[in-house]
Amino acid sequence: MTDLRRTRLLIIGSGPAGYTAAVYGARAALNPVLVEGLQPGGQLTITTDVENWPGETAIMGPELMAKMRAQAEHLGVDLVSDIIVDVDFSRRPFRCTADSGMVFEADSVIIATGAQARWLGLDSETKLRGKGVSACATCDGFFFRGKHVAVVGGGNSAVEEALFLTNFASKVTLIHRRDTLRADKINQKRLLENPKVVPVWNATVADVIGSDSVTGLVLEDTRTGQKSEMAVDGLFIAIGHDPATALFRGKLDMDPEGYLLTAPDSTATSVPGVFAAGDVKDKTYRQAVTAAGMGCMAALEAERFLGHASAAGSA
Incomplete structure (x- = not known):
């Protein structure tokens, strides 16, 4: 029997974008579930000194990500150590299947799977x-x-x-x-x-x-x-980056390099209710602080989307 979990907001990925989206989602009472992926904490976990994060004179990358994770956990975010291996965005609730066999049904999804340097x-x-x-x-x-x-x-x-x-x-x-x-x-x-x-x-x-x-x-x-x-x-x-978007090929619009396309001044993807934040959609800046900012945007947009969907459903 399939292990099924239901959530209003599912976040895929756990770098600065994912954890920030989780914090904002929790504060909006969306009870988010965050699936951490293959590299919890993202690329910052393999860096040393970080001196350009606001409020920190100097901090080790893994320590910074541990702080973000602890903040999300403190706010009640359900952190799941698993990897999403399949998604179905053709209908709502969206269905996302994990490597463990767990199936998540979600009313909205934020993709924050990042990118890896070549x-x-x-x-x-x-x-x-x-x-x-x-x-x-x-x-x-x-x-x-x-x-x-x-x-x-x-x-x-x-x-x-x-x-x-x-x-x-x-x-x-x-x-x-x-x-x-x-x-x-x-x-x-x-x-x-x-x-x-x-x-x-x-x-x-x-x-x-x-x-x-x-x-x-x-x-x-x-x-x-x-x-x-x-x-x-x-x-x-400096031979390029590869966004972690293979999972979404054919299911969301991408540019020729595989970065997810979003609406102008937005994190909304080509599927209503699915949002993308951080390096998975950003090939220009690729900074922790910009990824975190987009995580905030995605959570606020997901909250707005869910509010409109609830209003439409009760009308």
Whole structure:
């Protein structure tokens, strides 16, 4: 027999967007259920110092997420350690099936499943994440004042990350596997005219050197295969992000990159009653504070939707 649970508001995902939506949903007496997903707390759980969260001079990423979770729990949010593996948005109440077999029926749903940075796939890169390897210059650039950092990538994201890092680093090396950039011409011009930026063409990162922190890179020439070493203090990966939206493909409108599309100035998706917040719909800012803001918006919009639906049902 299927284990069925009924809720007015189901939140899928548990990063800043999900937990904030849960807090606002609880305060609106919606008795939300939050399914935490594969990585409770989201990407902040694999970061170290966070210095751009309002009200915190410095806090570790996992600690910040633990505080958000505790706040949601304190307000009575039902936190479920499970993963949603299937959704049916074709009728209301919506049906969302978890990996455990539990089925959630919900009058409204907030999707806050986030996005994951694409990585190079190196063991050394994984070992040194948060110790000089990062996928967010806005988050971590401040820690590299006066140092030499490298950025991997050739698109607009890589160029923008490199230009941002010139505000802090003494030197920024941009490493690209080809000999031309994919970024738009204006960004390319700004990058190549910046005296702090040195491009390295036709190269990939074969290894990251360091034990407790990044001290250098092993580069491989894409034409000859020849390897060389470069001393750097930090490595920023800027080869794109993948939104966690495979579950919703064919069920909600998305852009070509898989980000959920929402109405202007709103978190409303293409299905009334389903909302999207945070990195799952935001490929521009990708910050904890903007994700939290969208979580607030989604909960307020869900409350309004449920209020209108109740009014229509009783009319």
